[in-house]
Amino acid sequence: xxxxxxxPTASTSQASSESLPSGKPPFESWGRYPKYNARLVQLHxxxxxxxxxxxxxxxVLPVGMGRSYGDVCLLKDGxxxxxxxxxxxxxxxxxxxxxxAESGATLAQILDFAVPRGFFLPVTPGTxxxxxxxxxxxxxHGKNHEAAGSFGNHVPCFEIVRSDGTRILCxxxxxxxxxxxxxxxxxLTGLITWAQLxxxxxxxxxxxxxxxxxxGIDEFLELKQRYxxxxxxxxxxxxxxxxKNFARGIFMLGEHSRVPGELxxxxxxxxxxxxxxxxxxxxRTSMSAFNAVIxxxxxxxxVRLVQDYEPFFYPLDSVLHWxxxxxxxxxxQFQYVIPWEGAKEGTIAILRAIxxxxxxxxxxxxxAFGDIPSLGMMSFPRxxxxxxxxxxxxPGVTMQLLERLGDMTLDYGGRLYPAKDAAMTPRQFQxxxxxxxxxxxxxxxxxxxxxxxxxxxxxxxxxxx
Amino acid sequence: xxxxxFDPQPARSAATEPVHHHNVSPSARVTRKILVLGxxxxxxxxxxxxxxxxxxxxxxxxxxxxxxxxxxxxLKTRGAAYVGTAVADLDDTAKHSELLSHAINSLxxxxxxxxxxxxxxxQPRAEQDFHHAAQILHTxxxxxxxxxxxxxxxxxxxxxxxxxxxxxxxxxxxxxxxYLYGSSKAGLSAFLAGLRNRIDREGVTVxxxxxxxxxTAMTAGMKGSEKFADVNKVAQSIVAxxxxxxxxxxxxxxxxxxxxxxxxIPERFFKKLNL
Numbered sequence: 001x002x003x004x005x006x007x008p009t010a011s012t013s014q015a016s017s018e019s020l021p022s023g024k025p026p027f028e029s030w031g032r033y034p035k036y037n038a039r040l041v042q043l044h045x046x047x048x049x050x051x052x053x054x055x056x057x058x059x060v061l062p063v064g065m066g067r068s069y070g071d072v073c074l075l076k077d078g079x080x081x082x083x084x085x086x087x088x089x090x091x092x093x094x095x096x097x098x099x100x101a102e103s104g105a106t107l108a109q110i111l112d113f114a115v116p117r118g119f120f121l122p123v124t125p126g127t128x129x130x131x132x133x134x135x136x137x138x139x140x141h142g143k144n145h146e147a148a149g150s151f152g153n154h155v156p157c158f159e160i161v162r163s164d165g166t167r168i169l170c171x172x173x174x175x176x177x178x179x180x181x182x183x184x185x186x187x188l189t190g191l192i193t194w195a196q197l198x199x200x201x202x203x204x205x206x207x208x209x210x211x212x213x214x215x216g217i218d219e220f221l222e223l224k225q226r227y228x229x230x231x232x233x234x235x236x237x238x239x240x241x242x243x244k245n246f247a248r249g250i251f252m253l254g255e256h257s258r259v260p261g262e263l264x265x266x267x268x269x270x271x272x273x274x275x276x277x278x279x280x281x282x283x284r285t286s287m288s289a290f291n292a293v294i295x296x297x298x299x300x301x302x303v304r305l306v307q308d309y310e311p312f313f314y315p316l317d318s319v320l321h322w323x324x325x326x327x328x329x330x331x332x333q334f335q336y337v338i339p340w341e342g343a344k345e346g347t348i349a350i351l352r353a354i355x356x357x358x359x360x361x362x363x364x365x366x367x368a369f370g371d372i373p374s375l376g377m378m379s380f381p382r383x384x385x386x387x388x389x390x391x392x393x394x395p396g397v398t399m400q401l402l403e404r405l406g407d408m409t410l411d412y413g414g415r416l417y418p419a420k421d422a423a424m425t426p427r428q429f430q431x432x433x434x435x436x437x438x439x440x441x442x443x444x445x446x447x448x449x450x451x452x453x454x455x456x457x458x459x460x461x462x463x464x465x
Numbered sequence: 466x467x468x469x470x471f472d473p474q475p476a477r478s479a480a481t482e483p484v485h486h487h488n489v490s491p492s493a494r495v496t497r498k499i500l501v502l503g504x505x506x507x508x509x510x511x512x513x514x515x516x517x518x519x520x521x522x523x524x525x526x527x528x529x530x531x532x533x534x535x536x537x538x539x540l541k542t543r544g545a546a547y548v549g550t551a552v553a554d555l556d557d558t559a560k561h562s563e564l565l566s567h568a569i570n571s572l573x574x575x576x577x578x579x580x581x582x583x584x585x586x587x588q589p590r591a592e593q594d595f596h597h598a599a600q601i602l603h604t605x606x607x608x609x610x611x612x613x614x615x616x617x618x619x620x621x622x623x624x625x626x627x628x629x630x631x632x633x634x635x636x637x638x639x640x641x642x643x644y645l646y647g648s649s650k651a652g653l654s655a656f657l658a659g660l661r662n663r664i665d666r667e668g669v670t671v672x673x674x675x676x677x678x679x680x681t682a683m684t685a686g687m688k689g690s691e692k693f694a695d696v697n698k699v700a701q702s703i704v705a706x707x708x709x710x711x712x713x714x715x716x717x718x719x720x721x722x723x724x725x726x727x728x729x730i731p732e733r734f735f736k737k738l739n740l
Contacts, residue, residue: 041685041686042682042685042686044507044682044685045531045532045535045682046531046535047531047532085682085685088535088536088538088539089538089539089542089543090535090538090539090542091538091542092542102535113542113543
């Protein structure tokens with residue numbers, strides 16, 4: 001049984017405590033919160049689902065690498081269908097760049113294949129350890145949102161299998177509503193068996209990188225405007241400092257180098273997943289060490305260099321299992337987008353509330369989303385300012401802060417990101433995503449997630465910590 | 466038996482054109498002709514992915530057409546110069562010679578054969594039901610003996626070739642938890658040792674691969690399976706060992722000393738252990 005203070009009351013049933021004797025659930029999300037028991041079933045073949053369930057009437061949820069942070073990839077006391085064994089690359093056409101792959105292929109595996117052939121992901125999140133299916137189901141975004149939109153914008157078609165065995169080919173033309181429901185559909189519309197992805201050509205692994213220090217949201221917006229034609233833009237923002245250092249950060253931009261370079265595959269990560277290494281607790285020393293690494297990496301106000309794509313896109317992937325830094329209680333993420341109308345005012349107000357709370361730990365990400373509409377009914381991105389940061393789980397404090405920040409987001413017309421969430425209330429979710437009832441009609445009757453159960457709960461029950 | 470071939474043209478052109486490789490050992494630079502029996506097994510598929518990325522020519526045999534098609538498509542995409550397939554139940558030994566000659570004709574030769582088919586079976590059921598026990602022995606021992614008899618004669622005539630066969634550490638000593646599977650693999654290992662003793666001097670390498678527990682579809686759901694060896698690492702070791710023409714490979718390597726200890730325990734103690 002894990003430390004009971006970190007357990008949501010909903011999961012402290014007798015069954016859970018019996019089946020979690022060592023406190024380690026069979027599958028954890030990246031935030032390691034909440035912790036739920038479930039039965040993990042590995043899928044290896046496209047034909048495994050639904051036959052592998054052999055007529056069982058348990059609820060199921062397709063999951064990939066478990067890199068979403070909260071409970072969108074969890075199903076308390078249900079069956080998790082892990083797709084990572086279903087990772088075949090079925091076709092690649094170098095003339096169009098279209099790759100067809102099974103949904104459990106990770107973006108890391110796709111890069112290993114594509115980069116030596118001179119191709120790159122059209123959109124990539126901050127980790128390459130996510131599956132193709134997960135990227136579609138959460139309609140993930142990357143540093144090039146302004147130039148490229150979100151992941152679903154680059155997926156010409158895919159197939160889903162429903163729990164009754166029906167296979168549905170989805171594209172903007174075929175079964176268009178199913179296509180829209182499944183992109184950003186949190187895995188709830190059916191199991192994605194395979195998908196196509198339009199890769200883009202590159203001539204080098206290198207990224208022409210620039211890092212520029214800024215102080216405050218006005219300077220951030222100025223930089224965003226000045227570099228609006230640069231493909232990749234993102235910024236680290238300091239969510240701890242107040243006073244003259246309030247909302248200081250580093251604005252980072254990059255473009256694929258146009259100088260041909262060697263297109264060798266990435267080296268294997270040097271660290272092996274430390275399955276039973278104890279996590280060290282988050283403390284002031286480790287926090288300031290992390291901050292120091294990021295801030296003192298850039299001593300000058302403006303830095304220009306050519307960087308390999310690995311540290312540019314995936315700085316944290318080199319520290320395998322970095323989420324263990326938050327200890328066994330885990331962490332929660334808070335990620336909003338606020339439309340331009342209230343973006344500046346809302347961001348300043350929320351950053352102030354976060355800084356005053358004293359709870360923020362590591363650096364946060366501040367970025368502008370562009371105007372390219374996402375295709376999913378439930379997609380998170382929309383034009384405006386996006387902020388993402390981690391909070392350690394502190395019983396009695398974190399959830400209350402998150403609810404307040406969620407309400408502030410709501411007041412400024414924004415929304416939170418289900419893939420990062422463990423805290424939004426049903427009322428917040430249903431206001432953020434007014435399409436949710438229409439989307440619910442596409443949900444597979446046998447598929448659900450702890451997230452979905454939580455945010456559609458009409459009794460308004462919310463997790464208490 | 467259904468026979469089909471994926472896009473046979475590239476096979477011929479690839480034989481004459483230079484193939485580009487990354488990090489390939491010198492012996493692997495020639496595009497090799499490889500026959501894989503039980504190609505949808507987790508270990509075989511992982512090994513084939515490495516060979517495919519080296520531009521090998523592959524002929525794949527498996528029982529399930531749908532799974533075989535997915536594996537073949539993947540290997541083609543990853544760079545195999547040729548991928549031929551045949552759907553066959555390898556239990557049917559009467560059809561082996563037809564199958565093997567077709568495969569080798571499609572490949573226009575054969576440098577390596579990987580035998581990877583096998584079943585785990587259910588030990589408790591095999592203890593009660595001889596037919597199930599016989600099934601395990603047939604699939605894991607009798608059928609490979611049939612295949613290897615044909616293949617070894619083919620290789621001896623050409624005085625070259627590698628016959629790489631997946632046995633198991635379970636064959637090193639019978640244990641109550643899986644002695645039917647274990648004895649089928651023990652028979653296979655003994656057969657391979659004898660075959661090697663006979664034909665190694667004829668220029669044919671017979672390689673006994675003894676994997677410990679590996680994370681694959683076969684072992685999914687078994688107790689402790691999350692700690693089993695990573696199939697891609699196992700595959701890397703197998704490919705390297707084939708290039709070096711190793712006789713017996715324990716993989717991961719730590720199973721060599723472990724099994725030495727297991728074999729050394731006197732029977733009067735061993736029989737009381739719960740293994």
